[in-house]
Amino acid sequence: MNLSLYLLTVLIWGTTWIALKFQLGGVAIPVSIVYRFALAALILFAMLLLTRRLQPMGRRGHQICLAQGLCLFCINFICFLSASQWIASGLIAVVFSTATLWNAINARLFFGRQVAPHVLGGGALGLLGLGLLFWPELSHHAASRQTLYGLGLALLGTLCFSAGNMLSSVQQAAGLKPMTTNAWGMAYGAGMLAIACLVGGIPFEMEWSARYVGSLLYLAVPGSVIAFTAYLTLVGRMGPERAAYCTVLFPLVALNVSAAVEGYQWTPTALLGLVAVMAGNVLVFRKPKAARGPEVPRPA
Template identity: 25%
Template sequence: MSTTTVTPARSAGATFSPLILACLAATWLVWGSTYLVIKYALLSFPPYFQMGTRFLVAGGLLLAWTRWRGTPLPSARQWRNALIVGALMLGGGMGGTAVAEVSVGSGLVVAFIAVVPMMIALVNLVFGIRPGKLELAGIAVGLVGVLMLTQGAGFQSSTAGLIAITVACVTWSIGSVLSQHRLPLAPGASGFASEMICGGAVLLLLSLLTGEQPQWPPQPVAIAAWAYLVVFGSLIAFNAYMVLLARAPAGLASSYTFVNPVIAMLLGVAIGGETVTGFEWSAVAVVLAGVVLLVGARR
């Protein structure tokens, strides 16, 4: 990732630059696969421990790379901002997601996360930012499509899991907006690294407080899943999302919430041998229609 200063985009050209398209591909495709991978990592690594070690390692590697490139360390104020945003987006958002997947079907988890664009739009109202009509239409259509997906699949839920994913969506949305308007991180990759390091530390503290005990020795599949989450889920996809937050409209940055359920369903067919009904494929079409509306609103 570039280490240059990242500022919010206001023009349509910035939205569809090669960098933005690459970041969209990363958040759509990579994050769509991480829900299944988190399940495999949970075989040996409990939720907060799994996420905390994942982001600490990824953040440390990224910060070391920025220092090797000659980028200065974040200032004290920027570290403070990284701690607050990291606690919200990673401690609450990613930690809550992993906790939910312990007892809630991944289909419900992915579907519930589709409310994030609506939450971000509501939080943005505090800062006087109102989404356009087409952008709102895209969010609404995408949400309908995701809800249709849940109606075509069987899943189990629990009160604790639903609370965890609700908290995850709320804290992720608040952290996303604050990182744009009130709590700017250090420029470029060093800012993303500081957020992952701070968020990882918060997650490990939560792991300690909740008495988590990782399995030792861990299963090989869990180790492979953890490594995938570090490299692809954290170093690539998460940093891509942070770039989208800085350079693209909030609705477009959150469009992964519509595409990820589709990716998860396709992985279920290809890897899990699941059967997809005609109704579920119709739901996929509705989800993609929402994405088209969302993107077209900012073209």
């Protein structure tokens, strides 16, 4: 079950970049994000109400959902989309992949979980692999104030993503399932972002082309309802540090799709990066050897 959820998350998030490209146009990016998560929240609430699986939540649960919506479905998307104005998407992918390390550190700080050395080592190896994969983009980046702004925003978005993972862990520990908390979190995130758009004077326009509507539906249903539910379920089952290795693997899927659709050419450096990413994946999910007890001496 965990493997199915893991592969599902990686494959869906690895292809959402195509839909995100189709979203660029007449509708402002923050408004498109509002449409995406508002629609996803409506779908989740409808599913939960029809199946009678919407769990009741107390005041504390709603407060955590509010914080989760702010971190996971609002600020981090704004940060990454704003960062893309100053730095290349490859660099953003490398920064975002550090979520594996941040989740391990935060799980240690907030939940007292032991940081497994093989998880940290695998995350670092995956990060190195992504650096090699995107080396052509990274090598052309000159040190400038704009680059630092972009890196800072990408890092802030990654930290918000990690914080959202921790909040989901708290909710699941309290017995609340990701579908319920995601429904409320997406609704809160879309609502807060909509208020920010109104205050900022961003118009709520709509593009009714098949390209825009189709990409919006893909981002809302597979990209949000399915992938976020699958991913946060993994956070509860496997721990946030291991589940976050998805952030290393889905850029790899995106590159393979790009090779088929846009003619991306694999280079020896990129292939070496591919090997490093896959080796990191094996290391992260390696089961530690069971600790051996003291040997009992046999009687002579």
